[in-house]
Amino acid sequence: MITLRDVTKRYGEVTAVDGVSFEVPSGEVCVLIGPSGCGKTTTLRMINRLIEPTSGSIEIDGQDVMSVRPEELRRHIGYVIQSVGLFPHLTVAENVATVPKLLGWERRRYEPKVRELLGIVGLPPAEYADKYPRQLSGGQAQRVGVARALVADPPLLLMDEPFGAVDPLTRERLQAEFVRIQRELKKTVIFVTHDVDEAIKLADRIALMRSGNLEQYDTPETLLDHPASKFVHDFMGSDRALKRLGRARVANVMRTVESTTGGARSVVAEACGGSRFVYLTDERGVLEGWVDCKVLDAGTPPEEAGTTVDWHEAAVHPETTLKDALSRMLGFGFRNVAVVDADGRLVGEVSLAAIEGTMADADTHIANLEEGEVLGAIPEESPAERDELT
Amino acid sequence: MILPPRMRPVVAAFAGTMLFAWIVGQQELWASVLGSLFPESARPVYPAATVAELTMQHLRLVGISSGLTLLVGIPLGMWVTRPSGADFREIVSAAVDFGQTFPPVAVLALMMPILGFGLWPAVVALFLYGMFPVVSNTVAGLEAVPRTVIDAARGMGMDRARILFTVEMPLAARIIMAGVRTSVVINIGTATVAAAVGAGGLGDPIIGGISVQNMAYVLQGATAAALLAVVADGLLAGAERLLTPRGLEA
Ligand SMILES: Nc1ncnc2c1ncn2[C@@H]1O[C@H](COP(=O)(O)OP(=O)(O)OP(=O)(O)O)[C@@H](O)[C@H]1O
Ligand SMILES: [Mg+2]
Numbered sequence: 001m002i003t004l005r006d007v008t009k010r011y012g013e014v015t016a017v018d019g020v021s022f023e024v025p026s027g028e029v030c031v032l033i034g035p036s037g038c039g040k041t042t043t044l045r046m047i048n049r050l051i052e053p054t055s056g057s058i059e060i061d062g063q064d065v066m067s068v069r070p071e072e073l074r075r076h077i078g079y080v081i082q083s084v085g086l087f088p089h090l091t092v093a094e095n096v097a098t099v100p101k102l103l104g105w106e107r108r109r110y111e112p113k114v115r116e117l118l119g120i121v122g123l124p125p126a127e128y129a130d131k132y133p134r135q136l137s138g139g140q141a142q143r144v145g146v147a148r149a150l151v152a153d154p155p156l157l158l159m160d161e162p163f164g165a166v167d168p169l170t171r172e173r174l175q176a177e178f179v180r181i182q183r184e185l186k187k188t189v190i191f192v193t194h195d196v197d198e199a200i201k202l203a204d205r206i207a208l209m210r211s212g213n214l215e216q217y218d219t220p221e222t223l224l225d226h227p228a229s230k231f232v233h234d235f236m237g238s239d240r241a242l243k244r245l246g247r248a249r250v251a252n253v254m255r256t257v258e259s260t261t262g263g264a265r266s267v268v269a270e271a272c273g274g275s276r277f278v279y280l281t282d283e284r285g286v287l288e289g290w291v292d293c294k295v296l297d298a299g300t301p302p303e304e305a306g307t308t309v310d311w312h313e314a315a316v317h318p319e320t321t322l323k324d325a326l327s328r329m330l331g332f333g334f335r336n337v338a339v340v341d342a343d344g345r346l347v348g349e350v351s352l353a354a355i356e357g358t359m360a361d362a363d364t365h366i367a368n369l370e371e372g373e374v375l376g377a378i379p380e381e382s383p384a385e386r387d388e389l390t
Numbered sequence: 391m392i393l394p395p396r397m398r399p400v401v402a403a404f405a406g407t408m409l410f411a412w413i414v415g416q417q418e419l420w421a422s423v424l425g426s427l428f429p430e431s432a433r434p435v436y437p438a439a440t441v442a443e444l445t446m447q448h449l450r451l452v453g454i455s456s457g458l459t460l461l462v463g464i465p466l467g468m469w470v471t472r473p474s475g476a477d478f479r480e481i482v483s484a485a486v487d488f489g490q491t492f493p494p495v496a497v498l499a500l501m502m503p504i505l506g507f508g509l510w511p512a513v514v515a516l517f518l519y520g521m522f523p524v525v526s527n528t529v530a531g532l533e534a535v536p537r538t539v540i541d542a543a544r545g546m547g548m549d550r551a552r553i554l555f556t557v558e559m560p561l562a563a564r565i566i567m568a569g570v571r572t573s574v575v576i577n578i579g580t581a582t583v584a585a586a587v588g589a590g591g592l593g594d595p596i597i598g599g600i601s602v603q604n605m606a607y608v609l610q611g612a613t614a615a616a617l618l619a620v621v622a623d624g625l626l627a628g629a630e631r632l633l634t635p636r637g638l639e640a
Contacts, residue, residue, distance in 0.1 A: 071548070074544070074547035075546065076547075083541075085536070085538040086542070087542075087543075087557060088539070089561055089635030091637070102547050132637035134638075148546070158545075
């Protein structure tokens with residue numbers, strides 16, 4: 001657990017952070033958000049003492065950070081920055097091994113760990129371990145940055161706009177991976193961004209800052225539904241129904257689908273059963289495309305009734321938010337989109353109707369949905385509680 | 391056998407060095423070549439010492455003065471880029487700048503009353519004269535290390551010394567080596583002036599040749615010094631290549 005108590009940082013006349021207090025429970029993701037210059041980076045960097053606070057105290061699991069030697073403290077806190085800051089003269093594996101080496105681990109202890117982490121962030125070590133940073137794309141470099149921060153298994157992770165410098169599609173993937181990794185590793189994370197959608201997507205709690213002050217600290221739902229001030233309301237944006245879709249995951253509304261690996265007409269026809277479409281996969285279950293059963297019935301050979309796709313482009317993951325799934329559907333002009341796991345294996349599909357269902361029921365706290373829970377079973381909130389500011 | 395690209399300049403420089411060493415050792419070759427170039431000269435070769443001896447003297451002079459330049463210049467450049475030395479940065483760059491613009495002959499003249507005749511006034515003059523490229527490239531190389539890399543290093547818990555020696559210096563190595571190379575090559579040429587204060591070296595036949603009006607001596611000393619500079623440049627270029635981390639190679 002991280003506790004900030006009345007933390008202030010002054011630079012001469014300028015007060016960068018002004019008496020900020022909040023608490024992040026262990027295993028939660030706290031997103032620091034706010035306009036440029038509001039003190040997010042300063043707040044973050046005081047936690048690992050890259051910046052010393054002017055006053056106030058910061059505790060990690062009850063221990064005052066000022067009581068630990070800064071270098072020692074930082075070796076136990078993961079740190080990821082927008083510019084990544086990989087060492088250009090070291091290979092990917094050597095970069096990732098930095099903190100274990102500082103901690104005095106032996107090679108046989110850190111080497112498997114380095115390879116494991118590269119795997120976790122989606123960079124197969126056989127291919128990437130010996131590359132140099134200049135040989136990586138922006139997204140790959142950022143993955144290495146994340147692996148480097150996680151390799152020594154720190155309980156706390158500080159991330160300063162980690163996905164700010166990559167293109168939107170890569171950012172979306174990195175965010176989905178972050179959600180997947182976080183679900184597995186359960187780190188305490190403090191994550192700086194100025195992208196509201198990113199905050200809504202990733203946060204357990206959002207700390208919204210404004211010129212050095214903490215405006216509101218609460219769950220994304222509360223910030224959307226009960227903004228503490230006009231500033232919070234305006235900052236979160238007006239399209240709140242859509243924003244809420246950023247809290248719900250595909251996993252909550254997807255359904256299973258028919259699929260076949262077959263090529264023969266009879267096999268495909270049988271897989272069609274009563275449904276309109278049937279997905280095609282390879283032997284390992286990786287999505288390859290789909291067949292329109294109607295066209296098939298009309299007598300076209302299966303090869304011609306099918307559409308071949310690259311799952312990287314055309315499918316979403318269970319961790320994808322409904323907002324991203326919706327924009328994918330709109331982009332492709334489909335009413336359904338396939339859901340695949342990290343390796344591209346088909347696990348289901350999500351329909352526009354299912355997403356509409358969650359939108360129509362705008363009062364439901366979609367994020368509270370447990371996997372598989374039925375939408376109708378969510379307790380409703382009285383409409384009067386919403387829109388108090390409008 | 392195919393050489394890896396980064397070894398090629400090193401191997402070429404070694405071959406050049408061997409060839410140079412052989413040429414320097416061939417006193418008769420110098421005599422016959424200079425004799426054919428200056429047929430009217432009774433003594434086309436500098437008589438007081440062999441080319442090999444003069445070259446060794448020259449190398450000693452350059453070795454000591456450049457060695458001192460590196461020993462002082464690189465740490466000085468490192469220091470003025472640290473917080474503790476930041477205040478001295480302007481003074482140091484002004485001083486090394488002045489050291490380079492001040493003519494070495496004048497330094498020699500000024501040093502003579504203090505250090506007398508011989509090797510040491512020459513060493514002092516050359517040491518000061520060679521500082522500028524070393525210090526300024528060390529500073530430039532360290533400044534060119536991206537702030538974000540240093541920030542990440544600090545964020546991971548490296549202390550300042552470790553960042554300097556395992557991150558900043560490797561990343562600055564190429565630029566620093568380019569400064570070292572410039573400094574040493576300039577020094578080899580400038581060191582011929584040192585013969586004026588009796589420091590010996592390849593300047594001896596040049597200055598001796600001017601005073602007795604024997605252009606063959608001048609050509610002998612100048613040619614040997616020029617060849618030495620080319621060879622040193624090649625060796626240092628090879629070193630520069632080897633010290634450049636692989637990750638920075640284009
Ligand atoms: N070293 C410094 N000296 C003086 N003022 C500073 C210093 N560092 C930050 N500030 C000021 O403190 C305020 C907060 O800066 P900070 O970098 O924390 O903002 P931020 O919220 O991270 O902004 P951004 O979204 O642009 O990254 C700014 O007004 C900034 O100008
Ligand atoms: Mg910032």
